[in-house]
Amino acid sequence: MSRRHPTIRKSACMILRTTMMTDDHVPGTLEEYANNPFIKHLPTEPELDDIRVALDKPPRHSPTDLGLRPGQRWHCVMRLAEYSQPTNPALQFGMYLDLIIKRGYVGRDPTTTDYVRGLERAVELEDKAAAGASWTSLDLLPQTDTSLGFAALGMPGGGKTHTVKRVCARYPQVIKHTDPFLLNQIVWLRVECPPSGSPKSLCEFFFQQVDSALRRQGVPSRYQDQYKGKTLDVMMAGMARVATLHAIGVLIVDEIQHVKRVKQDVQASVLNFLVTLRNSIGIPVVMVGTMAAQRLLRRTFHDARRGDGMGSIYFERLPPGPKNGPGFGPEFRMFVKQMWRWQWTLQPTELDDAILKAMYEETQGVIDLMVKLFILLQLRLVMAGSKRKLPEVITPSLIHDVARERFRIVATYVSALRENDPEKLAEFEDLIDFEREFNDYVQGIGFRLEAPVLAESHGAGPGTAAGVTGGVADESTYEILLAAQGIPPDRREWILGKAKELALGDELGAMMLAMSQAIAADRALQSPAKKTKLKAAEPIDGDSRADQKPGETAEDVYARLEAAGHVGFADDP
Incomplete structure (x- = not known):
């Protein structure tokens, strides 16, 4: 064994001294999992209800919230930004993930000599790569392999990444073993495939995430520095070594569709490496991405087997229902019905088929768009109600108006879904631009004054926010804004003067940012400093x-x- 890896040597020796462990059966655990230290500290095999609880994340909500001033209710609405509820694909993902983690550890039981040989073999692979051998030429001896894998694919906004994060949160990410051996076990590791699709960048992201996971538990880790500047072959061999040393339970590669941006030989290199981790090292691999990755994974039958070890899970939009129906399906009705409970408007809106139909027309059953539209509707109502004393009620016309104004970036995507046009849909890989636009809209004080208010939606004729012309607002507009924030008149003049001093110009965006800073400065002056x-x-x-x-x-x-x-x-x- 190479002297360059004392951690491997020490761990292997300690494991060898303790391979004949005493029985440590965990009550309620399956026999094949009972004496495996890597499984001992994991949650027991879940029921669907366990996964449902992990995925269900309602926002904080209280009837007393309606008594808050408009600026506070505005912030309450943003509690929906992290809202989630379980869907069938998400439940399936949770059950699959638990299975592949534990099945993978069956073949890597640290109480067996097979596991120690796997550690030694990982070191030898890296030594050969450092001596100049290419990764593809390395002799990857098979070991007892119980690992499985699957792909989770779906349209943008379908909830894939959110599901991954919520399900992984059921498990401790790092488990420190001190008895009978020293080892820092990483139960799960999620790595985003770099936008460039570069295999070297993927390796760098891997080491970065390992360092982050270990450091959060107070474990010094410098793998990123250790492999910085190394060749791709050494980095790939290093990934195999680190994954074995830290007993990574599952490697989740998100945004796998980025790999298709590189040349086919590079694509093959990345995919071959991921399948090698699974088949030769025994690390379960889950690939997560948009439907654009489907062609990548199914380019050949061999590639398809990498993602379909247990079959693929598809995160699709909530279907529109039968042609002679109301224009939306029962899954959509149920999701919106559950979400509709969380309203911060003064007049709660009853849900009916007209509202459901309008919601479906503007979101086409894409969960991310459904939640964001619900947020935007309430933000518009709360602010317009405070300025013009209009009823804070959601109507179909309001839904169409807000979607027309705020969904401009995703309009072609929604239109392609509405038309069910496969060629157009193939052009959409992500909604990152819309995500940025949405965040820009709600960050800071919370709204863009150039957006039209509710007058048109409520039948009072078209109108725009007072005092707004060409992206510049006059002082009356800021007076309305400050009043909506509950700031007393005697402080508004100071805040407005401070904002003009801080702003880099009179452009609306610069003034809005300066207003936010001025309000924070005023509150700091009016309150005793908190130590x-x-x-x-x-x-x-x-x-x-x-x-x-x-x-x-x-x-x-x-x-x-x-x-x-x-x-x-x-x-x-």
């Missing part, structure tokens, strides 16, 4: 906390941390 204390946090690369001097005051530390860009502070509990 903060240094938060305990592990040092990271370049972090000046690693060089803290004895007797140094918190203020001294704060000054250095602030200068270095490391915050690390929290309010007193």
